[in-house]
Amino acid sequence: MSKVDLNKIEEAVKMILEAVGEDTTREGLQDTPTRVAKMYAEMFSGINEDPREFFSTVFHEEHEELVLVKDIPFYSMCEHHLVPFYGKAHVAYIPHDGKVAGLSKLGRCVESVARRPQLQERITSTVADTLMEMLQPFGVYVVIEAEHMCMTMRGLKKPGSKTVTSVARGVFEEDEVKRREVISFIQMS
Structure with a gap:
């Protein structure tokens, strides 16, 4: 591009x-x-980035349990109105065959995907799909909470309202117990 x-x-x-x-x-x-x-x-620097590049280096560790990085701050621009929306992302995965990424790579992935004209729903699914493709884990769960200026500054004018989106892939899609476990960790303060 x-x-x-x-x-x-x-x-x-x-x-x-x-x-x-x-x-x-x-x-x-x-x-x-x-x-x-x-x-x-x-x-809009993310337009020219491929979030998969952050996972070109992975590590092997004897760990096949939950990895969760929560409260990753991000800023993006609504593609419908070109006004900001911002919030935090929670990114979880369960490694397969001990294949893990550096923890900062999860935040870099979120940032890269957010730095373009965007929809919150697309950020959520793109982050999840990128991790599934690049790490091939047992599962991925991504939750994004954001406040949209197009809802607070214009139109509805409801400051403080948050939009929450989530995507479950793999074991989190299939196993209710695993999904509840990751949700409980995300809700911990």
């Missing part, structure tokens, strides 16, 4: 500001298009 075109973003931001009736030459707005372009380049 191509690099971010900062000049094009700057032009577009200037046009939006003019379209809403702003004077883009006034002091507070003169550098806004440049700042927004740089911010978008950072916020």
Whole structure:
């Protein structure tokens, strides 16, 4: 995929500001298009990443029980309104044949998938599917909790409301006891 075109973003931001009736030459707005372009380049950096790359190195450990990294903070942009949504992800898997990933790789995967115009549901399933493909575990369970600015700033205007999505793969899809176990660990403070 191509690099971010900062000049094009700057032009577009200037046009939006003019379209809403702003004077883009006034002091507070003169550098806004440049700042927004740089911010978008950072916020959408995941477009050019493949989250599978974080699992190119795995380790072998005699462990075939639950691995859970919870409360992974993330920020994303709603693809419907281009406003932020943010929250935390909980990512769990049960290794198969002792194949484990570095714990930071789970957070990097979440971040990579979130840093693009996105839907919360897609982040949840993409993270789960990436782990299933790359680690081939007995199962994966991903829960994401997020607050969407498109619900708090406009439309419904309900600040503080959270959206929760979850995806179960493998043993977590089939085994109610395993699913309840991971949910209980996620709910622990």
